[in-house]
Amino acid sequence: MFYIFWLWKAWNTIAGSVFGTMLLKLWGVRLHGIVKCVGLPRLEIDPKGKVYVGRHVCLRSARCSNIAGVFQPVSIGTLDGGRIELGDGCGISGSTLVASREIRxxxxxxxxxxxxxxxxxxxxxxxxxxxxxxxxxxxxVILEDGVWLAAGVTVLKGVTIGRNTVVGAGSVVVKPLPENVLAAGNPAKPIGVIRRKEPQIIQTKNNGSIQL
Known part of the structure; x- marks a missing residue:
């Protein structure tokens, strides 16, 4: 069964990347080469909308694409001439991005x-x-380089999340977050600081630490 699963996943990746890239181009998305698509994304881009996808981006839409659970395709949409920009090396699993103004x-x-x-x-x-x-x-909405949103995070209008910040699963982000922090909650707020050393240490507010 293991080998059957991986053959199915490989098919979703190969076919998804070919047809997914074609679909993105048909919707007028500006690309830098083939986009790795595991399954097909859902797109709804209005005539004045602009979407840009960088190099080495991965869009995971198929159920088999992520063991953490993907229950919908990656959904990318614009309204009223909105703009979405995905930087190099981004990875998105079964999530929704909708821009009426700008998501960067x-x-x-x-x-x-x-x-x-x-x-x-x-x-x-x-x-x-x-x-x-x-x-x-x-x-x-701006997510700076190196940000990680864990599963089920909601980011709302006017938010900037600083470089390398990690947002815990299920959080709702309604206000800007600084760089290099661990944030969680509803509304999300910093609960720890991520030190930029090896091994990486997250220092929490109760003076505990987590080694990654």
């Missing part, structure tokens, strides 16, 4: 399964405004 993902960013990155509210808070077709507020 730096280099070597990891986005775990089931994450949501949204730069807009979609609808206004006021019920009256919603009834009359009003639009929600928008603000750019």
């Amino acid at each position: 993902i730096g280099k070597n960013v990891l986005i775990g399964a089931g994450c949501r990155i949204l730069d807009c509210d979609f609808h206004p808070v006021s019920a009256e405004a919603r009834i009359h077709g009003g639009k929600g507020k928008c603000a750019p």
Whole structure:
């Protein structure tokens, strides 16, 4: 069974990369070569929207692509001329990115399964405004180089996450986070500092530490 699984995964990777790259090009995405797609991503880019994908990017959409659990394809969409940029070396598993203004993902960013990155509210808070077709507020989202979002993280409008910061599973990020911290919670806030040494040590607020 092990070998059957890996043959199936290899097929999803080879076919997904060929047809996924073609699909991205058909939607007008600017690429730097073939994109590694394990399964096909879901795309919905409005005529004025812009999407840029860097080198060595991996999009994991098939259920077999990540043992942590992928329950939806990578979904990339723009509204009202929004812009999305994925830097070199990014990896995304079964997550959603929707930009009405701008989402900018730096280099070597990891986005775990089931994450949501949204730069807009979609609808206004006021019920009256919603009834009359009003639009929600928008603000750019920026993930700097080396950020890691664990599974199920939601990042909302106006957020910048600093370099090398790690956000714990299930967190909701509504305010900017500094670089080199471990953050978690709803709303997410720093709970530890990541020292840039070998071996890598996360120093937590209760003076404990985790060696990675």
